[in-house]
Amino acid sequence: MTAIRLAIVDDHPLFREGVARSLADMGFDIVGEGASRDDAISLSSTSAPDILLLDISMPGGGLNAIFPVLEKNPAQKIVILTVSESRENAAVALNRGARGYVLKGVGSRSLAAILTSVHAGETYISPALATSMLAHVPQTSSDSPIKGALGSLTERELEILRLVAAGLSNKHVAIQLDLQEKTIKHHMTRVLAKLKARNRTDAAMILRDAESC
Known part of the structure; x- marks a missing residue:
């Protein structure tokens, strides 16, 4: 190698x-x-x-x-x-x-x-910083702007996207949610497709823009 x-x-x-x-x-x-x-x-x-x-x-x-x-x-x-x-x-x-x-x-x-x-x-x-950052990601109400582009996401997909937006890798999201890493990758593939995002960073920015409105 x-x-x-x-x-x-x-x-x-x-x-x-x-x-x-x-x-x-x-x-x-x-x-x-x-x-x-x-x-x-x-x-x-x-x-x-x-x-x-x-x-x-x-x-x-x-x-x-x-x-x-x-x-x-x-x-x-x-x-x-x-x-x-x-x-x-x-x-x-x-x-x-x-x-x-x-x-x-x-x-x-x-x-x-x-x-x-x-x-x-x-x-x-x-990890300590990731946990701290996640704690400060605002939760959204049912009538928030997230109903737009993000409204098609399932609760699990949104949960994973929030963790990704807080800076966690697929591996650490999997650890946090007690899931397999391949499951997280599958969910993120669906998230990117639904949001028409080019990559994880774009998807995270879509979330942050929606939740800051």
């Missing part, structure tokens, strides 16, 4: 070098390191990593790197690795297109597993 190519951007050299060394020991190919927003944008273009691992608190801001990186390379997978437990930061990161939001207390093996799942197409958010 080809090693996952990884670029790491964090303005704390000791931490960055430690993460790079640990992940390299587990088979990742570290193709670049940087310390700022500008480094992140440059590395995405010049080093072609499969995953760009970004801190938030660095010169220029990690969150501010997401849009310009994806503008140049829409297929770039971005994972935030941060000490920030802010729901707002997590929501901004995911809404801007990051595929993962991971807290720095994570162990190296867990981080490797998360990056592998993101590389395979999953989205990840640290």
Whole structure:
């Protein structure tokens, strides 16, 4: 299996070098390191990593790197690795297109597993943050605007969509609802078809737009 190519951007050299060394020991190919927003944008273009691992608190801001990186390379997978437990930061990161939001207390093996799942197409958010974000997703009444495009969804499909909108991957939605991951994938396929959404992010934005009206 080809090693996952990884670029790491964090303005704390000791931490960055430690993460790079640990992940390299587990088979990742570290193709670049940087310390700022500008480094992140440059590395995405010049080093072609499969995953760009970004801190938030660095010169220029990690969150501010997401849009310009994806503008140049829409297929770039971005994972935030941060000490920030802010729901707002997590929501901004995911809404801007990051595929993962991971807290720095994570162990190296867990981080490797998360990056592998993101590389395979999953989205990840640290469980404690996901639970907190889900608790703050507003419930809708029967006469809300959700009756429009979302009115065709079943209760289960809507429940799954809310969890996806909170940033959970299919795997973590399955764990939350005590269902099989393949069942969640089946439901999300139906959700995308019913909403005429291109992807999970579009479907989540349709939900958020409807529930903010």
